[in-house]
Amino acid sequence: MSLLTFKDVSKSYDQKVRVIDQLNFSIDKGEFITLIGPSGCGKTTLLKMINGLIPFNQGEIHVKNHSLADWNLIKLRREIGYVIQQIGLFPHLTIEKNICYVLSLLGRDGEEQKKRATELIQLVGLDPEYLSRYPRELSGGQKQRVGVARALAADPDIILMDEPFGAVDDITRKVLQDEMKALHQKLQKTIVFVTHDIEEAIKLGTRIVLMDQGKIIQAGTKEEMLFNPTTEFTKRFLGTKSFNAYLGQLPIEDVYRPYDAPEKSSKKTSKKTSKKSVPESKTIPLTDTVMEGIRKMIKEDRQSLVVINEENRPLGEFQLQDIQQKIQL
Known part of the structure; x- marks a missing residue:
């Protein structure tokens, strides 16, 4: 209205x-x-x-x-x-x-x-x-x-x-x-x-x-x-x-690849990541923004980051190509 x-x-x-x-x-x-x-x-x-x-x-x-x-x-x-x-x-x-x-x-x-x-x-x-x-x-x-x-x-x-x-x-x-x-x-x-x-x-x-x-x-x-x-x-x-x-x-939550979505992420990566804790340098909180994720990848010289929740549990991966998929309107 x-x-x-x-x-x-x-x-x-x-x-x-x-x-x-x-x-x-x-x-x-x-x-x-x-x-x-x-x-x-x-x-x-x-x-x-x-x-x-x-x-x-x-x-x-x-x-x-x-x-x-x-x-x-x-x-x-x-x-x-x-x-x-x-x-x-x-x-x-x-x-x-x-x-x-x-x-x-x-x-x-x-x-x-x-x-x-x-x-x-x-x-x-x-x-x-x-x-x-x-x-x-x-x-x-x-x-x-x-x-x-x-x-x-x-x-x-x-x-x-x-x-x-x-x-x-x-x-x-x-x-x-x-x-x-x-x-x-x-x-x-x-x-x-x-x-x-x-x-x-x-x-x-x-x-x-x-x-x-x-x-x-x-x-x-x-x-x-x-x-x-x-x-x-x-x-x-x-x-x-x-x-x-x-x-x-733009929140990481909107673009990352969840581990429970096989078509977006490999099962091998999911099993391997979920069995052990991930170093802080390789992770990004779900609540962070895409820009913060980009800055961290540049600082740590990484191609991807593991997305974690408040309990530090791995939820999925964040990569630069995820941004490209998001903005293909």
């Missing part, structure tokens, strides 16, 4: 430059859409048009099967979560009051607000004791978590995120990305996420949308975008960096 639909949508400034140009696109319930493209391509404008922050000149936008023109914009914005890079927490309010700001506008009672704030602060990985603090007492990463919690407060179906992790350090950013991915898998919210970071787009998006000059150049899964580019622009924009990013998040 489509929660967001764009029909021939265009946006111009001064009737000259089209920031959004004849956009036709739908976003289904539960999707995690990552919008990427060069600066000025229309990503943020598209995001702001969804909740009526920026008007458009022609076409129609439907939110939850209702035309944007039929929505009360105040009601619409309260039903859509919005997270931005600057976070925008109210400095004079406690974290609890910040999280529950929309709930207070909706007239929810204090006990319900407190319960919801406690649930959400834990959901984003912070202790409830943070609820009594003020934004100035939090780190950048903690503030971003609070921003996500606030966006979830009224249990919206749609969450808009405009480069939310762009202002934090790389280590914190990776942690926040992991938490956001886990939250999406748990809550199945529909998320539209603007980013300039190709690695972030590949890691988080169930579908990637590449824009340029107000148009959608190509949209698809990370595999479709990387291995079946439909334009030269897609090839140039994604390039080698995005392929490395893909390998950096």
